Amino acid sequence: MLSAETVRFLKKFLLILTIILTIVLIINYTIPWIKELIARIKDLIEYTETREYKYAASKNSDVFHHINCSYVSSIKSDNLILFKTREEAIASGRRSCIRCDP
Numbered sequence: 001m002l003s004a005e006t007v008r009f010l011k012k013f014l015l016i017l018t019i020i021l022t023i024v025l026i027i028n029y030t031i032p033w034i035k036e037l038i039a040r041i042k043d044l045i046e047y048t049e050t051r052e053y054k055y056a057a058s059k060n061s062d063v064f065h066h067i068n069c070s071y072v073s074s075i076k077s078d079n080l081i082l083f084k085t086r087e088e089a090i091a092s093g094r095r096s097c098i099r100c101d102p
């Protein structure tokens with residue numbers, strides 16, 4: 001037979017173990033959820049930031065485009081320059097695209 005003290009110890013031990021396991025389980029379920037949430041917020045911030053830019057150009061080109069011009073999607077992200085205003089684009093020394101006429 002186990003002594004009363006041992007039983008008490010085992011009960012306490014099991015309780016602590018259960019609490020630890022519960023915490024681990026909660027963390028395991030919440031962390032991916034929090035990561036997902038942070039990623040969504042980042043996407044949203046990025047989306048609203050890029051919406052501010054209405055004109056785009058390539059580093060290697062002297063032509064600027066409306067952000068929706070089909071040419072913009074062909075510019076590598078490393079070479080992409082964004083402008084918020086038409087004046088800003090012109091000030092960079094670029095002329096407007098013939099196709100999209102920004």
Ligand SMILES: [Zn+2]
Pocket residue numbers: 064065066069070071072097098099100101
């Ligand atoms: Zn264009």
